[in-house]
Amino acid sequence: MPSTDRKRTRIQAENEDRIVSTSLDVFSKYGYRGSTVDQIATAAGMSKANVLYYFKSKNDIYLAVLEETLKDWLNPLTDLNAEGDALLEIQRYIQAKLKLSRTSPAASRLFANEILQGAPMIGPYLKTELKALVDGKVAILEKWMKQGEIKTFEPIHLLFLIWSTTQHYADFAIQISALDSSPKSKLHKDAEKFLDIVLLEGLKGPQYSGVIGQ
Amino acid sequence: MPSTDRKRTRIQAENEDRIVSTSLDVFSKYGYRGSTVDQIATAAGMSKANVLYYFKSKNDIYLAVLEETLKDWLNPLTDLNAEGDALLEIQRYIQAKLKLSRTSPAASRLFANEILQGAPMIGPYLKTELKALVDGKVAILEKWMKQGEIKTFEPIHLLFLIWSTTQHYADFAIQISALDSSPKSKLHKDAEKFLDIVLLEGLKGPQYSGVIGQ
DNA sequence: TCGTATTTTGACCATATGGTCAACAATTTG
């Protein structure tokens, strides 16, 4: 077996990385149950036995892929800055998520699959680390509300909206391409424009909305 | 085998219905590959062989479930009425979709799973029937834009936003409950309020936005 | 180059799963 205690060999590093990156594609396309070790092995250009020499089970591969992908996927939220301008910060966050959706659709689908199946692996993580991160960002949103920079509402729903709309372009790409034939570059540009126009306007602080309402 | 040509017997009707409704739960929870005929049989309280007496394959069950669920799931969009008030119509549509997400989360997850896996079954349907329906509704949105009832943007993205945000509450329910401990009734009320406040304001026609922008 | 540690794999095993079938049970029909 590959020594866990010593340093990783060159070959170990190469193969483990290759397995993980290949597995992201496979798992995101077919889900955990729908993916087989043989598929992964073939896609990575090695034998099944060899894959299982580096990871002792399919589940271990899946965990490695999740961990590897998780941090990148959630990074943009970390950057939401309490000191910045509310609307600009939100706009930046939306754009960062949209970009991720475009450049890493597999990561998005991997999580969508995992959550849909009831988050059997990352359930605990959601309740602890992610919850802590989200609570912090919710507090920032509340601060902005008190300062009148954005309207008042239950702040977590803004996060849900941003997540769902941006990830939709990765997770439901097949449906989108069936309904809209424009090239992906236009699609994503239009998505960004739309969210910009509608959301930023809709979020603007209550001092304006009172006037508009009349 | 159950006669396809003649009329359905009482027992056929009962059992086929039971299988389909049970399968919705199973398929939506574990996906197609993750669900087994045995699971379905057990959940429906019959033997595997008996289930396969009514549907000759797992795939046939899946198709029946999809078909059964599809129409209910898309009904609200049909109701979007060109003659009505733009914002009210959109608001009604959002509320209808949110309600479906609350009352039929399994249907939502079934589709999410199907689309995530690349829509192997309903792909053709998406490109024909759903596309036609969507094209018609997009035309309505464009009309509203020309009349200045709502802002101007690529209209299909509004549909994507409504679908993604409303279905998110069903598809990502596990994540949501990990991050927000409020009871589901409050959650959905807040979601509705939030979408109301932000979206309807953000969508309002360009005659207002010019003023706000300055 | 030699010996050791690492890497690779074909063959194999146990289990899970979709699906079939013949025999038996219940229901319907005349």
Next chain:
DNA sequence: CAAATTGTTGACCATATGGTCAAAATACGA
């Protein structure tokens, strides 16, 4: 009630799949 039709299931089959293992191949340090 008897025959015919419909319904039910345990046993079985073929295949797929996760995982093991011993033996062969390769890489690597002294």
